[in-house]
Amino acid sequence: MRRTLMAIGMMALVGPAMAAEAAWDKYGADVPAGEVVPLAQALANPAAHEGQAKVFSGRVVDVCQKKGCWVMLEDDGQGARVLLGDHDFYVPKDVRGQAQVHGVLSRVALSPDARQHTAKETSGAPVPAVEYRIVADGVQVLADDPGA
Numbered sequence: 001m002r003r004t005l006m007a008i009g010m011m012a013l014v015g016p017a018m019a020a021e022a023a024w025d026k027y028g029a030d031v032p033a034g035e036v037v038p039l040a041q042a043l044a045n046p047a048a049h050e051g052q053a054k055v056f057s058g059r060v061v062d063v064c065q066k067k068g069c070w071v072m073l074e075d076d077g078q079g080a081r082v083l084l085g086d087h088d089f090y091v092p093k094d095v096r097g098q099a100q101v102h103g104v105l106s107r108v109a110l111s112p113d114a115r116q117h118t119a120k121e122t123s124g125a126p127v128p129a130v131e132y133r134i135v136a137d138g139v140q141v142l143a144d145d146p147g148a
Contacts, residue, residue: 062122
């Protein structure tokens with residue numbers, strides 16, 4: 001009886017951890033465990049978050065339709081383009097949903113040529129003259145996101 005209760009207890013502890021890991025579709029490097037900063041919070045005070053590798057959360061709402069080499073991450077009306085390294089990895093062009101990305105946030109002024117290039121890769125979203133950008137080494141998107 002005691003062994004049975006211990007086994008049930010172990011399954012109760014290990015089961016959710018295994019399920020949480022299985023819930024993510026992962027691209028690039030693993031996203032490290034630890035503090036996760038919601039993108040809207042980071043963009044409310046960008047100076048406190050720029051230039052440092054962190055895990056940011058939000059929702060993937062758009063993907064480069066040419067190669068899958070960037071995603072748009074949004075949170076509470078705020079957005080940032082997430083570059084997947086220097087074309088180090090790619091995501092499927094139809095990926096959408098809640099996500100976490102590990103990378104470095106920066107504010108970037110886009111040249112007219114860069115805006116035109118990016119406009120060709122989007123699914124209709126306007127491209128601003130200045131954008132926040134995260135150069136990421138890892139991205140994970142909830143696999144079973146019902147709102148994706």
